[in-house]
Amino acid sequence: MKIALFGYGKMGKMIERLAVERGHEIVAKIDVGNEALDFSKMDVAIDFSTPDAAYENIKSCIDNNVPVISGTTGWLSKFDTIVDYCEENEGAFIYASNFSLGVNIFFELNAYLAKMMKNLSQYKVSLEEIHHTQKLDAPSGTAITLAEGIIAHTDYNGWKLDEPGDDQIGISAKRIGDTPGTHTVDYTSSVDSIEIKHTAHNRKGFALGAVIAAEWILGKTGVFTMKDVLNLG
Numbered sequence: 001m002k003i004a005l006f007g008y009g010k011m012g013k014m015i016e017r018l019a020v021e022r023g024h025e026i027v028a029k030i031d032v033g034n035e036a037l038d039f040s041k042m043d044v045a046i047d048f049s050t051p052d053a054a055y056e057n058i059k060s061c062i063d064n065n066v067p068v069i070s071g072t073t074g075w076l077s078k079f080d081t082i083v084d085y086c087e088e089n090e091g092a093f094i095y096a097s098n099f100s101l102g103v104n105i106f107f108e109l110n111a112y113l114a115k116m117m118k119n120l121s122q123y124k125v126s127l128e129e130i131h132h133t134q135k136l137d138a139p140s141g142t143a144i145t146l147a148e149g150i151i152a153h154t155d156y157n158g159w160k161l162d163e164p165g166d167d168q169i170g171i172s173a174k175r176i177g178d179t180p181g182t183h184t185v186d187y188t189s190s191v192d193s194i195e196i197k198h199t200a201h202n203r204k205g206f207a208l209g210a211v212i213a214a215e216w217i218l219g220k221t222g223v224f225t226m227k228d229v230l231n232l233g
């Protein structure tokens with residue numbers, strides 16, 4: 001498979017390594033604008049760029065009939081627009097705030113726990129995410145997906161960084177050293193706490209998930225999720 005990498009930073013380089021190990025070829029490594037790109041050489045594009053760049057990168061892939069996988073976080077105000085654009089233009093697109101198998105299992109566990117906690121008003125939920133100091137966005141995309149997973153199954157009305165209202169899920173975002181990504185969901189009452197936690201030890205799980213998603217989307221049309229790719233739940 002001929003893969004174009006939009007974003008050749010920490011994730012782009014890790015994806016290159018794993019993709020080549022799986023027998024794929026990297027035909028483009030794009031770090032800035034994409035004016036001179038030859039889309040006809042690409043079977044699939046993988047975008048791990050920046051919050052400012054992701055929307056245009058994804059749109060240009062759809063415009064050129066190249067299936068696109070995006071893991072870039074921090075651009076979700078434009079997500080619905082891209083979904084509509086992809087459907088109108090019969091493109092192929094997968095976004096995931098986190099491509100690792102472990103986090104996608106964690107998302108299922110989070111939803112299951114939220115359903116059990118729905119009527120237990122003595123417990124207040126909160127989220128914590130810890131990442132490396134170069135991360136541009138806060139809270140992390142993964143923390144937002146976790147919050148949305150809880151909101152879908154409880155009476156919480158939204159989430160907020162730090163100091164949440166009574167009906168909001170508080171998210172604490174910490175930036176420490178080179179931390180690849182740690183997410184904790186905590187339910188606390190006056191007598192005890194229940195915590196579930198996912199810790200990434202490195203970026204390999206994210207990168208492998210993105211390459212598997214790229215292999216899966218080839219030949220398909222539509223907007224998909226990692227739940228489709230991994231056949232979870």
Ligand SMILES: NC(=O)C1=CN([C@@H]2O[C@H](COP(=O)(O)OP(=O)(O)OC[C@H]3O[C@@H](n4cnc5c(N)ncnc54)[C@H](OP(=O)(O)O)[C@@H]3O)[C@@H](O)[C@H]2O)C=CC1
Nearest residue numbers: 007008009010011031032049053071072073097098099206
């Ligand atoms: N969904 C998931 O599983 C995961 C998502 N992420 C997300 O992926 C994104 C990238 O993460 P990471 O690799 O760590 O970040 P890096 O900062 O290491 O890499 C981002 C790269 O994008 C480049 N870039 C800037 N502008 C453009 C553009 N217009 N088109 C293409 N590339 C561009 C940057 O180049 P330059 O340095 O020259 O500006 C840089 O090389 C982040 O949003 C992060 O949150 C990260 C890990 C897992």
Ligand SMILES: O=C(O)C1=N[C@H](C(=O)O)C[C@H](O)C1
Nearest residue numbers: 073097098135140141142181
């Ligand atoms: O920026 C990162 O590094 C990561 N970003 C994603 C996020 O915002 O959730 C996924 C992972 O946690 C690493």
